[in-house]
Amino acid sequence: MGYLLKGCAAVVCSANVVLRDQDVLVTGRAIAAIGPGLSQWPLPAGTEVIDAAGWFVYPGLVNTHHHFFQTFVRNRAELDWTKLSVIEWLDRIYPIFARLTEEAFYHATVVALAELIKHGCTTAFDHQYNFPRHAGTRIVDRQFEAAEMFGIRLHAGRGGNTLPKSEGSTIPEEMRETTDEFIADCERLIDAYHDAGPFSMGQVAVAPCQPVNCYKDTFVESVRLARDKGVLLHTHAGEGESPFMQARTGMRTVDYLESIGFCGPDVWYAHCWELSQGELGQMAATGTGVAHCPEPVYLVGAEVTDIPAMQALGLRIGLGVDGTASNDNGNLMHCVHSAYMLQCLTASTRSHPVPEPARFLHYATQGGADVLGRKDIGHLAPGMAADLFAIDTRRLDYVGTRHDPASLIAKVGVGMPVDMTMINGRIVWRDGHFPGLDERDLFRKAEAALHRVMS
């Protein structure tokens, strides 16, 4: 089984390599060839030829930070960031988080994955840190079930919080775990779902939620487990907590994490907007990556993340949507545009120039793949996984933009769902439908699950 995308107007193999008037041949899970006139050669049996005239084909987007469950807690006036302090916001939203059930987590995941796929995302990382005791132990398992239904690659970050409110955290008791419980479930999930092989559809990262809401022991044990199992580590850092960490431990977050060994080429932090130049330099020195989530910066960040400095230092940068409680959409395509625009806003205050628009496409593809430790995704070339999305640019929307496909996503922005998303050689979204799935039915079930926990 395979596909020939015939006569693509452009194939954006990577942010730096754009080929015009090409065919793309996909066989099995991988890209077999990219070149002109492939249809004139004998094609493997069972190859479906797709007319791709006018199409721009891009590598699938890679999301490096999300909280799927928050799709059930968005667009709510009573949670308006601009009218609440962070503490007031946390006091309002955590009791809602603590109400969610296993069914709600599952359907929230369905909603989040659908939005990602419709907008070109082919690999999704989720940071699931909310484990209310009443919701049972199968929340991440159900996420893998939802990902398998859609056919999207899922990297599941098993999060968790261990510090009680009485010792300075913001976590309701219902959501709190012990370090032993957290580590045991990480180990169970790694053994059950982590596939480190090529074209892997499922991986697990050890991802304690935040240093401020965990005992030090939780981070120490996370490092031990992840290195023992050969999986990645992830957490939030530099999102406003550094002064609290300084007061509590005598160290700001980056120093604290380094002192534990929670840094390195197998680690990435979400956010990092409050980090000093020195701290960014420390991350560069250890090879620690960053998931830059631009849209929460508008709502939550006291300052705009210094992407030009990170770029100049050679940090590994991926993009993320973050949870929809601090970004009311979960659309990574949208975030490529907003990430670029956000940097333009602060360009005159920076020591380094804003990276070119195509560089932001790089962060959302190759950069994300690197952050997630994947060598088989992130750009289009023979032998790479067939993860891609396509936009039919024969629309008025694209007149005036078509001369520079690599810059289009960041500089212009793509508002509508893409025309096709392919993951691992399988078409999972095409012409407004999820082949083999009934979106109306998924919608009804998700709405019902939402109303059961939110009404």
Ligand SMILES: [Zn+2]
């Ligand atoms: Zn987050």
